[in-house]
Amino acid sequence: MNAIEIKNLNKSYQNGLKALENINLSVKKGEIFALLGPNGAGKSTLINIICGITKKSSGQIRVFGRDNEADYKKTRSMIGLVPQEIATDSFERVINTLRFSRGLFNKPSSDRYLDSVLNSLELSHKKSNQIRTLSGGMKRRVMIAKALSHEPNILFLDEPTAGVDVALRKTLWSYLNNLKKQGVTIFLTTHYIEEAENIADRIGVINNGKIIIIEYKKKLLKKFGEKKLIFTINRKNKSINTINSIIKKYELKQKGNKITFNYTQNSKKDPASDLLSELNKRSIRFQDLEIKKNNLEEIFINLVQK
Ligand SMILES: Nc1ncnc2c1ncn2[C@@H]1O[C@H](COP(=O)(O)OP(=O)(O)OP(=O)(O)O)[C@@H](O)[C@H]1O
Ligand SMILES: [Mg+2]
Structure with missing residues (x-):
């Protein structure tokens, strides 16, 4: 069974814009899949549809074998999402945000787990800070911690390192690799080729709402290197x-x-x-x-x- 299975997916927005055209794509369990594409290609649209935030026009999406609409509650609980836009001016404290988010998915409270997530994202020292007092890079890491608060099986990251400095970018890459080792499937979008080259197992390229190529990174590099x-x-x-x-x-x-x-x-x-x-x-x-x-x-x- 694949983590994600997408068949003949189409999306037209209400204004008539065709954002996705006949997308067929599968994400294997335990892999890091990077979706590369320029601005406006349809990356966020695709992620948002899989996560149930945006409605598809037609096609089918399965998350660990279950239909993401018919079985929304179950599939959503298996998903962690780090959206492209970060909510910036929260007065909430970091740890409370994580507790709240975990609670939304009906998970029993576990500060032990949340502390370990904060620790591995090097945020322990900001645990009791209001989110608005954090730097941009820290806020981004809080968003990741939040997405992980309910122990999802697959983590979606929509441009996780946009506006992130080189050092933090590398830290995040190694963090994502660790998550992968723990068995979490990872789906990220990026327009940094370097990012896909560094951490992805497979790379998909999307442009104008169409998938152009999906290939193992090693094969791509061999072919194109x-x-x-x-x-x-x-x-x-x-x-x-x-x-x-x-x-x-x-x-x-x-x-x-x-x-x-x-x-x-x-x-x-x-x-x-x-x-x-x-x-x-x-x-x-x-x-x-x-x-x-x-x-x-x-x-x-x-x-x-x-
Ligand atoms: N709510 C909406 N209504 C109408 N059109 C939309 C809406 N959201 C996105 N679009 C359009 O759909 C297309 C794909 O947008 P999307 O946000 O998925 O691109 P993206 O690949 O994530 O781009 P970026 O790299 O800039 O984040 C764009 O042409 C965009 O203008
Ligand atoms: Mg986007």
């Missing part, structure tokens, strides 16, 4: 056989004199320098050397511009 080495060889005075054997060995593509080598570089191996040293060793002259790099950011920009 590929580099191209392009060069030309002067075939005169050279043994064609030697050149052809290298072309075969490295699976090079050739078009006229132009040769292209597609490869993936990582910290352990650099296939391009292997190739170049082999060409040198065999005294094959090459020129017009050029390296082209595809990173996730370029790919993302290309995808959403289509």
Whole structure:
């Protein structure tokens, strides 16, 4: 069973705006899923529909196997939501907000649990402060603590690190990884590619209300982390056989004199320098050397511009 299963989901707002078009998406239990997309792509709309805050137009959504409308109370209790907008000027004290929120879901009170959440979010020292006296980054962490107050099975975070400094962003990432280790499924939206690259198991890209791609991060990076080495060889005075054997060995593509080598570089191996040293060793002259790099950011920009 998947944590979330979405089939043929459509959403048109009352003003006629089509915010989501035929979304099919599943989130596996225990994974960190990142939904990447530019402003207005439909990320918040999707999260809000899953969490039952916004009504869908058509389609089906299951949360741990249950329909999110027919079984709203049960599915909502399995969900923790950190909305994009943070409520800022609460006079309520941090711990009371958490207790109240936990109570809303009919969970027996447990300050032990709430204290452990505050502690892992480095908020213990602000436990008795009014929320309005906290910094922006702290308020955001309170929102996360609040979303976790009823021990949900899946946590939705709508742009959790917008406006958060680099250090805190990294702290939050490791916190989310810890939550994952405890078995909490995590669904987050972001427009920081770096964020998706750092913590996601799988990445979905959404643009104009449509999912463009859903893929394991490792596969995406492999696919898009590929580099191209392009060069030309002067075939005169050279043994064609030697050149052809290298072309075969490295699976090079050739078009006229132009040769292209597609490869993936990582910290352990650099296939391009292997190739170049082999060409040198065999005294094959090459020129017009050029390296082209595809990173996730370029790919993302290309995808959403289509
Ligand atoms: N209540 C609403 N009524 C009408 N249109 C809406 C409403 N809420 C959102 N929209 C529109 O739906 C589209 C998707 O908005 P949504 O907030 O889901 O985008 P998003 O991907 O979360 O963007 P951002 O990165 O800016 O938060 C936008 O065109 C937006 O203007
Ligand atoms: Mg949004």
